[in-house]
Every structure is written in structure tokens, then in C-alpha cells.
Amino acid sequence: MQLGLFNLMTLRDHPDGSRGVMRDTRKMVETAEELGFDIAWFAEHHFANYSSSPSPLMMCSYAAGWTKRIKLGPGVIVLPLYNPLRVAQEIAVADTQTDGRLVIGMGTGYQQYEFDRYKVVLDDRVDVFLEYWDVIERALVDGEVEYNGKYVSLPKTHFAIRTQQKPLPPIFVTSSHPRLLDRFKKWKATPFLAASTLGSPVLYKMVDGLNDAWTSIGEQPSTKPLAIMQYVCITDSRAEALEAAERARYVGRMAHHLRHAELPLDESGFIKNQAYDGEYTLDEYADKTVVGDPHAVAEKMVADIKRLNPSNYTCNFSFGCMSLERAHKSIVRFKSEVVPLIEKELGPLSDIGIGSETVKKAG
Numbered sequence: 375m376q377l378g379l380f381n382l383m384t385l386r387d388h389p390d391g392s393r394g395v396m397r398d399t400r401k402m403v404e405t406a407e408e409l410g411f412d413i414a415w416f417a418e419h420h421f422a423n424y425s426s427s428p429s430p431l432m433m434c435s436y437a438a439g440w441t442k443r444i445k446l447g448p449g450v451i452v453l454p455l456y457n458p459l460r461v462a463q464e465i466a467v468a469d470t471q472t473d474g475r476l477v478i479g480m481g482t483g484y485q486q487y488e489f490d491r492y493k494v495v496l497d498d499r500v501d502v503f504l505e506y507w508d509v510i511e512r513a514l515v516d517g518e519v520e521y522n523g524k525y526v527s528l529p530k531t532h533f534a535i536r537t538q539q540k541p542l543p544p545i546f547v548t549s550s551h552p553r554l555l556d557r558f559k560k561w562k563a564t565p566f567l568a569a570s571t572l573g574s575p576v577l578y579k580m581v582d583g584l585n586d587a588w589t590s591i592g593e594q595p596s597t598k599p600l601a602i603m604q605y606v607c608i609t610d611s612r613a614e615a616l617e618a619a620e621r622a623r624y625v626g627r628m629a630h631h632l633r634h635a636e637l638p639l640d641e642s643g644f645i646k647n648q649a650y651d652g653e654y655t656l657d658e659y660a661d662k663t664v665v666g667d668p669h670a671v672a673e674k675m676v677a678d679i680k681r682l683n684p685s686n687y688t689c690n691f692s693f694g695c696m697s698l699e700r701a702h703k704s705i706v707r708f709k710s711e712v713v714p715l716i717e718k719e720l721g722p723l724s725d726i727g728i729g730s731e732t733v734k735k736a737g
Contacts (some may be wrong), residue, residue: 375679375726376412378688379403379705380449380568380603381433383416384625385423386644386695392426398698402691403437405702407444409709413477414441415449415603415688420488422637423644424628430479431461431468438472446472449688450479450548450566454502455492458509458526459519465543466514466535474538479566480507481548485632500551501525507557515541546601550584556591564685568603571626571693572654573662574678577602581682599728601686602678605693606664607700608671608707614700615666619659621694626653664689668707672715679720685727 381399388394403414416433419425427433430448437446446468451461469476482499483489489496505523512519513533520530537543545563547554555565565584569576581602585595605625607618628645630653631637638646654662664674675687689708692701713723720726 375684375723376686377410377723378413378415378601378603378686379406379411380415380688380690381417381427382419382625382690382693383425383427384628384693384695385426386621386624388695395426395695398692398701399433400437400440401698402701402705403441403444405705407441409705411444413445413447413686413688415447415479417449418452419485419632420455421491422487422628422632424625424632431464434468434476435471438468438475441475443475445475445477447477447479447546450481450546452483452488453480453506454483454494454499455488456506458506459513459528459531461506462510462513462533463535465510466533466537469537469539469543470535474543476537476539477544477546478542479546479548482551482554485629486635487632487637490635498525500549500553504553504557511542550580550587552587552591555587555593559593562599564599564601566601566603566686566688568688570603570629570690571605571622571659571663573604573659573664574674575662577604577678578681596683597728599685600682601688602682602684603688603690604664604675604678606671606689606691606704606708607666607693607696608668608704608712609665609700610667612660615660616656618665618693618696618700619656619663621696622659622663622665623653623656624694626659668711668715671708672712672719675712675716676719679716679726683727685729 383395385392385395416430417425417427418430420428434446482503502525505525509519509521518532521528545561546566547563548566567580588595609615630650638648640646664671691704
């Protein structure tokens with residue numbers, strides 16, 4: 375099982391604004407590399423302080439200059455919002471800049487607010503995604519593409535720039551849609567699922583749905599790799615755990631509002647910290663996410679691993695614009711205190727999960 379670091383890069387109350395979030399993200403990625411994490415992921419979201427990372431491939435290229443071993447991935451490219459010819463070239467450039475350390479994370483997207491502003495119909499996202507992927511695959515694998523589809527038509531176009539990893543970098547897809555799973559079987563793509571602030575109960579339901587989708591296309595779910603992401607905070611203090619829960623709640627509220635056509639914004643243009651019907655209490659956020667002292671966190675992760683057998687377990691330590699001091703302390707304690715407890719219970723992390731032929735251990 376690989377370990378990942380997820381960087382949502384939410385902007386809320388950082389004293390140095392977006393510049394400070396960028397600086398803190400760099401520190402967390404550098405620390406993850408020092409601690410032996412396998413992949414650093416960078417989110418993609420637009421037009422809101424939910425994330426200050428609108429271009430995850432740009433973040434991968436930025437990180438390429440000050441990392442050496444850790445793999446770097448967009449988490450994820452929201453493909454329907456792109457020109458496929460452009461993103462194909464940018465994938466090739468990013469893989470070159472990272473010296474072959476790029477992993478490709480892609481998704482269909484889900485936020486109504488973003489899609490409306492890019493003039494893309496949200497309900498068409500699966501069909502658009504599949505056409506755009508056809509273009510990207512042909513461009514990067516064959517070196518040329520000519521295409522006539524419903525959403526994109528292209529004259530014959532040759533590609534001088536190709537990825538360093540052949541035929542493609544490892545692929546992760548944040549979808550359980552049967553058509554996408556079937557399309558990416560040939561690449562042994564890894565589904566990457568996250569319930570984010572809703573934690574394990576919702577994540578388990580999502581994986582159940584994924585397994586049903588695998589079965590519907592004649593595949594055996596137990597033979598398939600799986601990547602998951604959880605919000606993680608290690609603290610011995612219940613008060614600090616509830617503070618972390620409040621930051622998780624804020625992120626959850628923003629994600630909820632972004633599913634709609636309009637946002638409740640304050641005078642600074644930030645999404646208001648506005649409640650919605652059915653949201654968790656702070657105690658529920660603390661209990662359902664991976665928050666607590668090292669033993670509690672290990673217990674929650676062991677439960678996740680036993681239930682899901684993930685090949686990649688990615689952690690978001692910096693959620694809700696959490697202070698660098700708190701997030702950095704969590705990632706260090708995670709590696710020194712939590713991982714040994716997990717391995718005591720389950721054995722080496724490297725022996726957990728379905729192996730991938732294309733994603734190798736960082737080292």
C-alpha cells in the first residue's frame with residue numbers, strides 16, 4: 375500500500391493569504407518526500423477559496439523543481455473543462471519536467487458552479503470525458519490524432535512532445551461509472567475515491583458502488599486496485615480534534631454549496647461558512663474522519679484497510695486552511711507513531727492492497 379499526501383489548498387484564514395498557502399503546501403510536500411510518502415496530489419477547483427489550485431499540472435511542474443523522488447499527480451484533472459489537445463501536451467511536458475515521476479489523475483468533475491462558468495453541461499460530463507480521453511490517448515500513445523466526435527472535432531494533428539513514461543504514466547480515475555471503468559481497463563487504471571469530510575461511512579458506500587460497477591462489466595472487484603483519501607489529524611487533545619472538525623465542516627460546507635449554480639459569498643468573495651440541512655455535528659466530524667490520538671487514528675485506518683484493502687491510502691493533513699504547525703506535526707506523528715501501530719496489526723504496508731504494475735514505490 376502506498377501513502378499519498380493530498381493538497382486541497384483551501385484559502386480561509388491564512389495570515390499570508392494564497393502566498394502563504396502555497397508556501398505551506400511546498401513544506402508539506404517536502405516533508406512527505408522526506409518521510410517516504412509515495413505520491414503528492416494537487417487538487418483542481420475553480421473560482422472559489424475552496425481551493426487555490428486551479429491548475430494541478432502547473433503545481434506538479436512547480437513541485438518538480440524542488441522534489442527528487444516523490445511522484446507528483448493532479449488530483450485530479452477535471453477533463454471536461456479542458457481542451458484535450460492542450461492538456462495532452464501539458465501532460466507530456468509535466469512528465470518531462472518531473473523526469474518521469476508524473477501520475478495522471480483524472481475525473482469528470484461534479485461542481486455545478488464550475489461547469490456553468492466554463493459553459494460545459496454538467497450532465498454531459500461522462501460523454502465529454504470519454505471523447506476527450508480518446509483524443510489524449512491517441513495523441514500521447516500514437517503521436518497523432520484526427521477526431522470527429524459530438525463534442526470535439528479535430529483535423530489531423532501531430533505531437534512532437536511525448537511522455538517520458540511509455541506508453542503512458544500511471545492513471546488514476548475518480549469515478550465508478552461503468553463506462554469509464556470499462557474504458558480504462560486496458561491501462562489498469564486505479565479508481566481513486568474520497569468521501570472527503572464525510573469520512574469512512576460514506577466512503578464505504580462509495581466503494582460498494584464501485585464494486586457493483588466492476589461486477590456489472592464482468593470484472594471481479596477483489597482483483598482491482600483501489601486508492602482512497604481521508605482527512606487526517608493526529609492530536610492528543612479533544613479540543614484540538616474539535617477544532618480540526620470545525621475546519622472539516624467548513625470544507626464540507628463549501629463543497630456542498632459548489633454543487634449549486636450560485637454561491638453564498640461574503641464581502642471578500644469567500645464562500646460563507648453557512649450551514650446546510652443534514653450536516654454533521656462537530657463531534658460527528660471528529661469521529662467519522664480520521665482524527666484523534668495515534669491509537670485512535672491507527673484504529674480507524676486499520677478498519678479502513680481491513681474493509682477496503684486499498685493499494686493507496688492518501689491523507690489530507692492541511693484541510694480547511696489548517697496551520698502549517700498543526701498539519702506538519704500531524705504528518706510527522708503519522709509516520710513515526712501511527713504507521714508502526716498499523717504495521718503491528720496488519721504487517722508491512724507494502725504487503726497491503728492489490729499491486730499495480732505501473733506505480734512503483736518511491737525511493
